[in-house]
Amino acid sequence: MSRDNEMPAVQRQGPQRLADLLRRGMAQARQHSVPGLGQLEAGWKQRELELQHFEAAERARHQAAQVEAWPLHLKLCGAPAEAVAALAGGKVLETPAVRAARQLLREGLRTLLLSGGTGVGKTTGACHLFHAAVRAETRTGQRLHEWDASAGLFLRWAQLKRVSDYETEDRLLLQRAHRARVLVLDDLGGLPGDVVGPRHRELLEELVDRRDRPGLVTAYTTNLSVRRDAERGGSDFSEHVGARVVSRMCRQGTYLLHDCGTRDLRRGGTP
Incomplete structure (x- = not known):
């Protein structure tokens, strides 16, 4: 292989980089005496440390960029201003809705249903899921995550109900709702x-x-309450939207239901 085709070690990643190091090490070992092998090994370790420092710096730089981009990402997904303000600050209020969203992401579930009174933080908690609207790309051999606003959509139920089959813009909105990686359908009640x-x-x-x-x-x-009433055999929510909708939302092992209570956090209440 010509020297023009060689790539510096810090730019090669994963199995390919390891193969390059081993190949180069074998070639150099044949050219060195036994005493020289110790110096060669020390050189390998130094290059490995340099690579680790480079990768750590890249991760830190990218994580900082993600934090800085998060408020804009929320806005591009359509999150309401109050959710952007609550989630983009230095410290996010630990509400039941936010904790439920984190649990959903941690467990890899696909459906979150939050119920509760006005002001309990349901919308803000749901918008926390936009953290999952990311895509992986390869840059200089590394897999990095970038915000992908097109993969997230905030939509109110009242807005969806006004969609017309005859308006091109409405059809496109509906298609995006079907395909977005993360969708928040707010106020379905x-x-x-x-x-x-x-x-x-x-x-x-x-x-x-x-x-x-x-x-x-x-x-x-x-x-509406998602708690099952023993006498009626269902909940206020299931009666409102119908059994078919609930059965599809709540497929075993894929969903999380959470009642966030009635305490209005906007009036100084605590979670």
């Missing part, structure tokens, strides 16, 4: 006893069906 109408239920069923697959993460928030 109503008054206890109300039910979703036929057209809107069909729209919701299609959305839930399309998103019930590996690789997609979805958060739904609702003001």
Whole structure:
């Protein structure tokens, strides 16, 4: 191999870099006396330390860039201003909704359903899932993560209900909702006893069906209780959206339900 085709050790990664070091070491070992092998080994260790320092610096630099880009990423995903302010600060308030979102990401689940009263932090907790809207790219031999705003979408149920089959912009929005890596469908609820109408239920069923697959993460928030009532055999939420929607959202081993309570954090309440 010509010297022009050789790559410095700090630029080669993984198995290829190790193979290069071993190949070069074998060639050099044949050219050195036994006493010279100790010096050669010391040189290898020094190059390995240099590579480790280089990789650590790259990781630290990229993590800092991610923290700096996080508020903009939230905005590009469509997160409301109050969620951006709550999640982009130095310290995120540990609400039940945020803890539930972290649990979902940690366990690799695909569906989060948050219920609770107004002001308990459901929307902010759901938007925390946008951390999962990243893509992996290779740069100078390393796998790095970059924010991918096109992979995250915040959508209110009231907005989705207004989608028309005849408007190109509405169809594109619906397609994005079906395909986004992370979707937050906010405020999927109503008054206890109300039910979703036929057209809107069909729209919701299609959305839930399309998103019930590996690789997609979805958060739904609702003001309706998700707790099962023994007498009725279901919850306020299940009666509102229908059994088919609930069965698709809550496939065994793929979902997390969490009731965030009724304490309004905007009025000085504590989680």
